Amino acid sequence: MKRENVTHLLATDLDGTLVGEKELTSLLFDYYKERPYNVQLVYVTGRHYASTMELIKEEELPMPSILISDVGTEMYDLNDPELHERWKKTLEEKWNPAEISRIVQSCSGLTPQSIPSVHRLSYFAESDEAVEEVKRKLSGSSVPYKLIFSSGRDVDILPPNAGKGEALSFLLREKGWEKANVLVAGDSGNDRDMITLGYPAVVVGNCQKELKQLPDHPMIFRAQKHCAGGIHEAWEHFFEKTPVKNSI
Incomplete structure (x- = not known):
């Protein structure tokens, strides 16, 4: 399988994280367009596939490189249709x-x-x-x-080996992206296992109480701004001012 040379990657929940305040979402993508590198997009959502596609259309979001849907139980890559089957096989066991x-x-x-x-x-x-x-x-x-x-x-x-964190780890291994500059973003309890993977992560300012209760950790940034504004804050914190390596 051909592995792309990905240097920067955003793995983000949608509702309440990337999506929620449209102006802040637009500003984030404008900011990414100005970077000297490309930011690979991975959407990691609790929505099912059809609902996610509707949201992408409604909010005029860019299509991601990978879609992880259904709380980390479904995985889609238009350039690698077999990725979905490989992930499905691990869950069936x-x-x-x-x-x-x-x-x-x-x-x-x-x-x-x-x-x-x-x-x-x-x-x-x-x-x-x-x-x-x-x-x-x-x-x-x-x-x-x-x-x-x-x-x-x-x-x-x-399944015991499912969830957003397990799915994201599987994806990064499969694609050879473990050493990329990865930012993980979320707002609720179903994001917890990917927020705590050990990669730079952001808990957005409007997060649910279950993420407010997470222990402090240098790899977890607690944003002041809501939704995509919090992602923007964290991106600058980790990758523009003081670049860090992930700890896994």
């Missing part, structure tokens, strides 16, 4: 959605979301207690899983 669904049905306070993904079970939670109940019951079973609770209501149950 320990995924038992029928057993997980059976366990969740015995819990109260969870309403299924209609999500067109075979590697993701999603629910709306009525309370924190409902989330704790399903965690207890899943942990007491032998079924492998990863549960992500975000934005105070969204529960995603995934």
Whole structure:
């Protein structure tokens, strides 16, 4: 497989991170156009594929090099269609959605979301207690899983090796981009595992409480500005003033 020589890469969530304040999003991309290097774009979102494509069109966003959708369970590269199949194969090994669904049905306070993904079970939670109940019951079973609770209501149950962080790590290895200047950006709990990968990362100023509770770390920049304005702040902090190497 041919590997591109990528020097700078933005791996960003969409809603509430890259998208949310249109003027700041435009300013960020204008800023990137002025750089002496190209910035490779990777969108890492909780939206499913069709919903993401609609958002890209509505917000007039540039198309990314790679799209990681469905909370890190789907991966698309128009120049490498097999990438999706390689990632899918890794997720199939320990995924038992029928057993997980059976366990969740015995819990109260969870309403299924209609999500067109075979590697993701999603629910709306009525309370924190409902989330704790399903965690207890899943942990007491032998079924492998990863549960992500975000934005105070969204529960995603995934294969144990899925999630935004696992997907991004897989992508960087597959493409040979581990040594690029990578900035990771997010605003909610489903971004946590990629924010804490060890690459330079930004928690945008409008982040949800679950990211405000992250321990301080030199690789995690807490932006003052919201959405794409926070990405802009972090980019200058890491790559324009004091360039750093990632710690993984």
